[in-house]
Amino acid sequence: MLVGALQEGGCHPGEKLAERFGTSTRTIRSDVVRLRVLGFAIASTPGPRGEYRLTRGRNMPPLSLDDDEAVAAAVGLAVVAGTADPASPIAGGAFDAAAARALAKLESFLPERLHRRTAVECGRIQPLLSLAPTVDAAMLVTVTQAIAARFLLRWTAKTRDGLVRAAFFEPYRLLFRHPNWYVAGFDRRHHAWTLQRLDDVDAAGASRRRFDPRPLPPGRRDDLIPHVYHAWHDAELRVHAPLRDLEDAVRHQEAEVDALGADDFLVRIRGTHRHALLMRLALHGIEFRVVSPPALVDECRRLAEHLSRAAG
Structure with a gap:
């Protein structure tokens, strides 16, 4: 319980911790000593009103997770373990294998009720990464x-x-x-x-x-x-939208944003999929006008005509 409290971040007065867990400040000090032996880096201030703060140490200490955190970690590891991502820089491209090892360690501590929750959540998720196409x-x-x-x-x-x-x-x-x-x-x-x-x-x-x-x-x-790459292009757009909505729409693009006024931006975007870019902006309800290149203006017209025909 003490580990969980310290992992919330910030400084925690010893008196508050003792009151929270129904014990004494002396017991809190003793527990902190035991946690340091286990590898937790805990900074403290001396005195009867001393405070404790969890810091970054040299080694990875044991983690304390609540039920929701444990299930979320297990599901995330399960998804990564199933992707076989060859582009990963970890362990020579074996990030999925590392995730599988970490998942096995975590599952060995999960109680049965969390095992069931993890299985249900994993069944709802389809990994987006896939194996690379086979090349001889x-x-x-x-x-x-x-x-x-x-x-x-x-x-x-x-x-x-x-x-x-x-x-x-x-x-x-x-x-x-x-x-x-x-x-x-x-x-x-x-x-x-x-x-x-x-x-x-x-x-x-x-x-x-x-x-x-x-x-x-x-x-x-x-x-x-x-x-x-023949599909690469640069586009310049005049966008009228709240900054948060704009960030959401272009988060997967390389973009430079110049603020021209309140909710008024000039956006320079580099990307390879014009239709995906236009649809993302439209689906986010973002008002924009193409400044350049002219070819992208034509793309907008063709896309609008296509959608109009689809709508009957």
Whole structure:
């Protein structure tokens, strides 16, 4: 109980703690000593009116959770353990495995009533993260060897219409952005830098034709993916909405916000999914006007016409 009180944060007078738990200040001091032995870092002020405060120590001490906190922690760990997120930086990409170990430790202490609650809550939740699309390891080796040897890369891929497309490609770099593998380079057919998702490629092979690497466009050496990813765009919007609503709508975007007045903002957004951006703003009831680019204005018109037809 004392641990739970200290975990609420702030300073706690010894007299108040003794009154809260129906004991004496001497007992509170003795309990604090025992908690320090267990690894809790507890700061205190001396004297009969001394106060106690839980601080950050060097090691992870035992935690005290109430019923709701224990169930929430277990459900959160269960969700993460089921995602198999390869983009995680923890344990070499094994964050899901770490979550599974932590969940096993927590469940060993949960009483039966909390086990049942956890099972019910887990059944209501569908993890949003998913396994990355499968890419043949041999294809990754082929791509990296072509990059190292400066060989043209030739591949075939099926379009959405089922047509087979072949391309000659000057591969520059192999990239991973969860959950997909990409190869960045120069497409000779279209004479443009581009990014190709490898799970969309049916077959790939390095030719014996070498190429001389061409310089990347100026200012793009540290920002390759946004430059070559064809769907990347910059948008500038004039937004009329409370700041809290605006923050809610663009929290998943890279955005710069300039305040022009009360509930009046100029927002510069970087993103890859225009329709998702427009729908998010609309669904949040946010009044906005597209400043640039003109193509986004056309997107708004097409989306409005589509929704109008859907509404009959």
